Amino acid sequence: MTSQVRGSQLARLLGQWHALPGRRRNPDYAALAGAVRGLLADGRLPLGVRLPAERELAEALRISRTTVTAAYRELRDSGHLASRRGAGSWTMLPGTHRVASTGLWTPHDDRDMIDLGVAALAAPPELLSAARAATEDLPRYLGGAGYHPTGIVELREAVAHGYTARGLPTSPDQIMVTNGTQHALDLVLRLTLVPGGNVLVESPSYPNALAALGARRARISTHGLAGREPGWDADLLLGSLRQTRPKLAYLIPDFQNPTGHLMPAELRERLVATAHATGIDLVVDESFVDLPLDGTPVPPPTASFDRHSRVVSIGGMSKPFWGGLRIGWVRASAPQVQRLAAARVGVDMASPVLDQLVAVHLLAAAPTIVAARRRQLAAQRDTLLDALAERLPDWRVTVPRGGVTLWAELDGPISSALARAAEEAGVRLAPGPRFGLDGTLERFLRLPFTLPATDLVEAVARIAAVRYDLDRAGLPPWREPAVIA
Known part of the structure; x- marks a missing residue:
């Protein structure tokens, strides 16, 4: 079912469209068409969405219907709108251009390469002592x-205790240990999503989650996140769920990857209520929940508002501890965990016992380890922000209150070209389109602050030099995409 955006909703997304660059040189209809194209390029307005009728949008924007009619005509001419008499108009991209998000991994051993494609920290010093104790x-x-298909009991107890401490009473029977968060997502999708099923995701979203959905041949619709806090437009998100009624929605409410947004408690509660009313399952990725910065309070877990087993939570050790320790988990109802275990047997049987024991000892020391991680990340985030302000002042960045990444709005739709040129200068980047589905998000770039401060400063210096060379040198040659995590 096609999603529809109402006139008031599109007007809110358009904001101060009269004030866009070049507005005084263009007639009203051209400025309006350009603003809609900008929303499509940013991923805030998904493809395949039916736009409001001309009269409805004219009333919402308080402009003449003639202006809206001319804007829609220009959008059709440029290939951004498809219309059918009596049925409405749908958003699209010219030439049906689509860029798949593969999450492709390729090895690279260049020690001079500053890798900003991976948003993960090096191992903490406590890892060695935890390994010895294990x-x-x-x-x-x-x-x-x-073989322990749901995980050893000590680790399930430790993870369950963590949920209970966050205000969500949980028993070990509600926990399944997996080989990382990505494995957790894959198992949940195997259990809950038939091939070709409908799924709603945020735009932008985590590339490897999009790759997992692609492997299930999911039919994906998107909810575009705003650059400002809180990111989610409650009216649009809940309206999309009611209209499209996907089988499930995959969301990252805690310091969203890549934007860093934090979903308010009120929206979490309304989200779960809407899922109950529409029969939608929610897969909530909590990979970054342990990493609030600057004392930011984290709302209750989304599953704390769930009374009918509609919410499945996934998380793991990769972001607060170390990606090389492939330990993740699923938190669901006990019957769901048993069904997941049955599905898992055909995949990998169980997680390594020794790795699980290491995780038990790390979680026991979590208050000390995670507190140090937060201080480290806050300092590195501020270093990165200062470097960007000095070297690339035209870029706009919303300061994240947690997580490990900045989502930078560039000074033009150059993300992919910049990433290709930056790799030649020794910096690997994750361009905006890798976090979407349709070749949009070219004005955005994800910048993690997980590397040492000196590396971050040097990376920004190289990126700035490349940016200023782009206008003169043209586009660099194509290269294969590399690690994004």
Whole structure:
């Protein structure tokens, strides 16, 4: 079912469209058409959405219907709108151009490369002591086969305790340990989504989640996030759920990747209520929930508003601890966990016992480890912000209150070209289109602040030099995409 945007909703997305660059040189209809194209390019207005009728939009914008008619005509002429008499008009891109998000991984051993494609920290010093302690615990497991499809009980108890401490009472039977958060998502999709099923995701979103949905041949619709806080437009998000009624929605409410937005508690509650009313399952990715910065309070877990097992939460050790420790988990109802375990047997049987024991010891030391991570990330974030303000002052960045990434709005639709040129200068970037579905988001770039401060300053200096060369040198040659995490 096609989603529709109402006149009042589109007017809110358009904002001060009269004040856009070049407005005084263009007639009203051209400025309006340009503003709509900008929303499509940013991913805030999804493709395949039916726009409001001309009269409705004219009333919402308080302009003449003639102006809207001319703007729609220009959008059709430029290939951004398709219309059918009596049925309405739908958003599109010229030539049906689409860019898939593959999440492709390629090795690279260049030590001079500053890799800003991976949003993850190096291992904490406590990892070695946790590994030593885990080896001392290992003998008591050696007498068995070593297969624990839902995870060893000590780790499930530790994860359940973490949820309970956040205000969501949880038992070990509601936890399934996986080989990382991506594995958790894959198992949930295997259980809940038939091939070709409808899914709603945010735009932008995590590339590897989009790749997992693509592997299930999911039919994906998007909710475009705004640059300002809180990011989600409640009216548009809940309206999209009611109109499209997807089988499930994949959302990142806690310091969203890549924007860093934090979903308010009120919207979480309304989101769950809407899911209950429409029969939609919610997959909530909590990868960054442990990383609030500057003392930002984190709202209650989305699942705390759930009374009918509509919310499945996934998380893991990669972001607050270390990506090399492939430990993730699913938090769901006990019957759902048992069904996940049954589905898992055909995939990988169980997670490594030794890795799980390491995770138990790291979680026991989490208050100390995570507090140090937060201080480190806050300092590195501020360093990156200062470097951008000095070297690339025309870029606009909303300061994230948590997580590990900045979502930068560039001074033009140059993200992919900039990424290709930057790699030649020794900086690997994750361009905006990798976080979307349709070749949009070219005016955006994700910049993680997980590297040491000196690397971040040097990276910005190289990016700035490349940026100013782009206008003179033209587009660099195509290169294969690399690691984004």
